[in-house]
Amino acid sequence: MIQVSILPRLRLLLLLLLLPLLIAGQSWGQSSYTLSGVVRASESGETLIGATVGAPDLKIGTYTNDYGFYTLSVPATGDSVEIRYVYAGYTTEVRRLLLTEDLTLDVDMGVASLEEVLIEGNSVQEQLQSTEMSVERLTMADAKILPALFGEVDIIKTLQLKPGVSSGSEGSSGIFVRGGGPDQNLVLLDNTLVYNPSHLFGFFSTFNSDAVKDVKLYKGGFPSQYGGRLSSVIDVKMNEGNKKKLSGAGGLGLIASRLTLEGPIVKDKASFMISGRRTYADLITSIINETQTDNPDWNPIPDYFFYDFNAKLNWEITPKDQLYLSGYFGRDKFKFDDSSFDFNFNWGNSNAALRWNHLFTPKLFLNTSLSFTDYQYTIENQFDIFSFNLGSRISDLSLRTDFSWTPNNRHAVRFGASGTYHRFIVGRLDAGASDESFSFESGDTYYGTELGAYISDDYDVTERLRINAGLRVSGFLSDSTLYGGLEPRFSARFALSENISLKASYARMIQYLHLVANSGASLPTDIWYPSNRNVRPQGSHQVAGGITIGIGDGWIITNEIYYKWLQNQIDFRDAANLFVNDNLDREFVFGKGWAYGNEFYIEKTKGKLTGWIGYTLAWSWRQFEGVTATGDFSVDDQINGGEPFHPRNDKRHDITVVGIYQFNKRWSVSAAWEYRTGNAVTLPVGRFFSFGPDFITNPGTIPTLVPDFVARNSFRMPAYHKLDLGVVFKMFPKWGESDLTLSAYNAYNRRNPYFIFFEPIQDVNDVFTGAQAQQVALFPIIPSLTYNFRF
Amino acid sequence: MKTLRYPFLLLLPLWLMACNLTQEVDLELPEYDPQVVVECYLQPGQPYLLTLVESTGYFEDVELNYVRDAIVTITHEGQTDTLQPLEFRFDDPLLGLLIDTAQLGILRPILGDGLYFYGSFTPVPTDYNSDFALKVRLTDGRELSSVTQILPPVPIDTVEWRFDEDSLAFSLTKVQDNPNQANYYRRLLQRRERRISQDGQDTTWVSDVEQDFTLDDEFSNGELLTFGTPFVYRYQDTLINTLYHITADYYRFITTRDAAITASFSPFGQPAVVYSNIEGGMGIFTGISFDRKVTVIGE
Incomplete structure (x- = not known):
């Protein structure tokens, strides 16, 4: 990482960028024809991501990209060649073609009428052949089959069932990947960054299951087009909208309902998708409050609800140009009204993206997007004539362009650049009285510019060896300080046999934005803060190695081992004030971290019984030795006396067992069992009495009992484990399809610890005589029934 | 302002009431190494007073563990005052003069035998922005020390x-x-x-x-x-x-102490090690002025 001029390195980068292009270009003279096109679902016109397109006789193949586009160089043999289009859950399409020139061939694939579940994530062949490792891919079909908390299908929680991924706490949709922090995940919705991807303090993710098409999670081996976070990339794609006919989907659940409509604007040319979701607990609480308006002793129940709204338009301007406009708007609203005290707490994300796909040639594909993202929270208090309003906000305007160039079947080159302009409003506060007897305003606004450029080549070196080498250069300018760095990426696959691949990867990541969150929970008041002259960017190196084994047609086993080094990790001084603070820099302390582990995964993807078992054995560490931002030593900047400690989410053992059994077209059952080592927490081991200055002048004052926390996170909560069960009954009315989903969250009613607190034991005079540890669990067994429909 | 620091705490009781999932657990905490805790607040015109107690394991009996017979001195501008042990047992009528009877009854389980602290009848001089140096020598030879100042009052x-x-x-x-x-x-x-x-x-x-x-x-x-x-x-x-x-040291002592207390009952609190400006022990030695x-x- 550098904090000086990066120009000399840019020249080197340019050279490195051009080199693979020149190498790849040498293949242009080969005698072959280019077959390209888009693969779509026949019933909706929705593009299919990751569909296999191959010519088995010639042992060549490729996959559709994020927009369903593929390109395949077919050798000019003079004979007709069989091209197979394969996508899990769809009927395989076969075309026999005699190519005499380049050909564009769009293919529509029909849904297979199988009475069995297909896990539509990474197919066995894709996992065996791809250089990508440490990747999990899901579609909403996967998530919808599995039981969910309150029946609210949540793709992030499904990802938490994969090895190396865990939630922060019970029911949370927060993600902790391979020992990383909650701020180290790059969450993208249609290429637009989502800063706070959760509702209700992290219990639900912002992703409405009906609006989402595909999710990909990278835990390591990051492709070079991604940057800005250390530990993971969660790339969520929204549905594009049915181009064939008007259709809809929705559901009535225990706590929320949702509705999605999609359809053609111009058939096969332009379509729309709109989707909304809202919880309705507040409707009940407000009725209860209204019935008690005449009761002077009634304490009103606070109202809370969240909603979100997704929309997308897409328009095929020409066969070579496609335009997309997508957006997301979501808010959580918490409201408490009393006769003299009003408290409103609102937070949420807003995102919008305009994207243009263009096909220059069948081998060169362009995706350019202009996007806006915003996250903010506001707290508004009104007490008598006094008001106290507080808020923070981050807004980004981004432009990025990505090229995919496939000169031949041995090279898949990607290159592109991005720029983001960030605006941070931190701790905006205004307080005052309506009679203007006083007023007060404060808060700071910061700006930052983040730039990135990358190139990578996925290269078949030999039939057995395939590598993906990439380089990303990134920079960040804020507070008159420029940071920059080179982020090399490398991954390789070596095929030991048709069914066994060895894989390895290395990734360097740099993160310029930091989440200011001084709590184990995911809170809406967590704010993002830029690197500046005092706060250096975070960095990581990650190496991973693994083996992928395909057994038969529907089994896959992977085992990966990884080690991750983390630099410039940020934590906060004891009792840091992160809430109303004009100078957050002084609250930060800086240290390092490291994490390592082994992830084992076995999955059955086909048949009446499908599912997976994952086991992760992992360690994660942080160390804050007292080195200040200026490189000096300060005891005040130490945590845990400078000794290494485990972060809260260090989980030694993490086991998940997921099974889905499809009896027939109507009935299916599912079960998911999780076991995780308890969170590492800090508990007081001693205590002392603090008299305070008033005890001397007023000796009757009762001394305060103060807990003495000694070692950070040295105590383990009891292990977390639970079983979720689900039953789905499908119905097929004339107008479409519907189902009743019955689920039981925490089926054996395990009291999983959420936190431990100490309850004072008091005598008859209310004098403290001791303390009893109390463990709080959040969710007992929670049955829920959800009605879903699709037409 | 302080009451608004954790507004989301308002939601917590809702969850807990809704779920009623609290249960007692027995914890085996690691062995604790007791520390000597000093508190001394210098207030101009008031006598030098200092409390000296020992911290205990979290689940041990709740009673003040006084550290007795220490040699306590405070030096200012070359003049050293030695603070004498002052003990008021429960049967001592003088204690009744310090603490009213009702309150004394309440405090009795905590105070143990009575009240024990160190003091000198020399009034703290009204001398702002100059050093006061504390030294405490325990009977086992351990020494604690600290330096502070009294800041001028802000009107x-x-x-x-x-x-x-x-x-x-x-x-x-x-x-x-x-x-x-x-x-x-x-x-x-x-x-x-x-x-x-x-x-x-x-x-x-x-x-x-x-x-x-x-x-x-x-x-x-x-x-x-x-x-x-x-x-x-x-x-x-x-x-x-x-x-x-108040001094920066005292401010940090209070904020970390409050954070530690909050963290013992709140899932949103971040546990804090209570700040101390006492070399060789814990606690606070600070000057206080007020308007x-x-x-x-x-x-």
Whole structure:
């Protein structure tokens, strides 16, 4: 990482960028024809991501990209060649073609009428052949089959069932990947960054299951087009909208309902998708409050609800140009009204993206997007004539362009650049009285510019060896300080046999934005803060190695081992004030971290019984030795006396067992069992009495009992484990399809610890005589029934 | 301001009430190494007083473990005062003079045999911005030390009140912050209230604490600080406004102490190691000065 001029390195980068292009270009003279096109679902016109397109006789193949586009160089043999289009859950399409020139061939694939579940994530062949490792891919079909908390299908929680991924706490949709922090995940919705991807303090993710098409999670081996976070990339794609006919989907659940409509604007040319979701607990609480308006002793129940709204338009301007406009708007609203005290707490994300796909040639594909993202929270208090309003906000305007160039079947080159302009409003506060007897305003606004450029080549070196080498250069300018760095990426696959691949990867990541969150929970008041002259960017190196084994047609086993080094990790001084603070820099302390582990995964993807078992054995560490931002030593900047400690989410053992059994077209059952080592927490081991200055002048004052926390996170909560069960009954009315989903969250009613607190034991005079540890669990067994429909 | 620091705590009781999933657990905490805890607050004109206790394991009996027979000295401008042990046992009538009988009964389980501290009848000099050095030598030879200063008081500019149509008043207290230095304050607002016994025979005056919090001036350096209250006061209510000017060390001691207390019962609190400026032990040695204004609403 550098904090000086990066120009000399840019020249080197340019050279490195051009080199693979020149190498790849040498293949242009080969005698072959280019077959390209888009693969779509026949019933909706929705593009299919990751569909296999191959010519088995010639042992060549490729996959559709994020927009369903593929390109395949077919050798000019003079004979007709069989091209197979394969996508899990769809009927395989076969075309026999005699190519005499380049050909564009769009293919529509029909849904297979199988009475069995297909896990539509990474197919066995894709996992065996791809250089990508440490990747999990899901579609909403996967998530919808599995039981969910309150029946609210949540793709992030499904990802938490994969090895190396865990939630922060019970029911949370927060993600902790391979020992990383909650701020180290790059969450993208249609290429637009989502800063706070959760509702209700992290219990639900912002992703409405009906609006989402595909999710990909990278835990390591990051492709070079991604940057800005250390530990993971969660790339969520929204549905594009049915181009064939008007259709809809929705559901009535225990706590929320949702509705999605999609359809053609111009058939096969332009379509729309709109989707909304809202919880309705507040409707009940407000009725209860209204019935008690005449009761002077009634304490009103606070109202809370969240909603979100997704929309997308897409328009095929020409066969070579496609335009997309997508957006997301979501808010959580918490409201408490009393006769003299009003408290409103609102937070949420807003995102919008305009994207243009263009096909220059069948081998060169362009995706350019202009996007806006915003996250903010506001707290508004009104007490008598006094008001106290507080808020923070981050807004980004981004432009990025990505090229995919496939000169031949041995090279898949990607290159592109991005720029983001960030605006941070931190701790905006205004307080005052309506009679203007006083007023007060404060808060700071910061700006930052983040730039990135990358190139990578996925290269078949030999039939057995395939590598993906990439380089990303990134920079960040804020507070008159420029940071920059080179982020090399490398991954390789070596095929030991048709069914066994060895894989390895290395990734360097740099993160310029930091989440200011001084709590184990995911809170809406967590704010993002830029690197500046005092706060250096975070960095990581990650190496991973693994083996992928395909057994038969529907089994896959992977085992990966990884080690991750983390630099410039940020934590906060004891009792840091992160809430109303004009100078957050002084609250930060800086240290390092490291994490390592082994992830084992076995999955059955086909048949009446499908599912997976994952086991992760992992360690994660942080160390804050007292080195200040200026490189000096300060005891005040130490945590845990400078000794290494485990972060809260260090989980030694993490086991998940997921099974889905499809009896027939109507009935299916599912079960998911999780076991995780308890969170590492800090508990007081001693205590002392603090008299305070008033005890001397007023000796009757009762001394305060103060807990003495000694070692950070040295105590383990009891292990977390639970079983979720689900039953789905499908119905097929004339107008479409519907189902009743019955689920039981925490089926054996395990009291999983959420936190431990100490309850004072008091005598008859209310004098403290001791303390009893109390463990709080959040969710007992929670049955829920959800009605879903699709037409 | 302090009450708004964790607004999401408002939601917590809702969850807990809804789920009722709290259960007692027995924890085996690691062995604890007791520490000597010093507290000494130098207030100009007041005698030197110091408490010396030992911390205990979290689940041990709740009783003050006094550290006895230590040699305690405070040196200022070359003059050393030795603080003498002062012990008031429960059967000592002098203790009754210090603490009223009812309160003494309440405190008895904590105080153990009585009250034990160190003191000197030499008044703390009104000498701002010069060092006071503390040394404590324990009977086992261990030594504790610290250095502090007394900061000059920051005057309260004005105390205003205003009535609404319901004849209730609010109060505004204004203080000019010095922009040339970092300042730390403790704001204490008390309402003096006359309480009449149930039989109407006895009248007592009590000072209820209305506001008690600390703040630094980082957020409003050099500005006119304004502390407000809601409309709760009636005509002739007496307000006691006290503004302590405290040291950075004491500010950190209070904030980390409060954070530690919060973290012991809240899932959103981040456990804090209580800050100490005592070399060789724990606690706080600090100077305190204050300005006080007593105001009668409506007069």
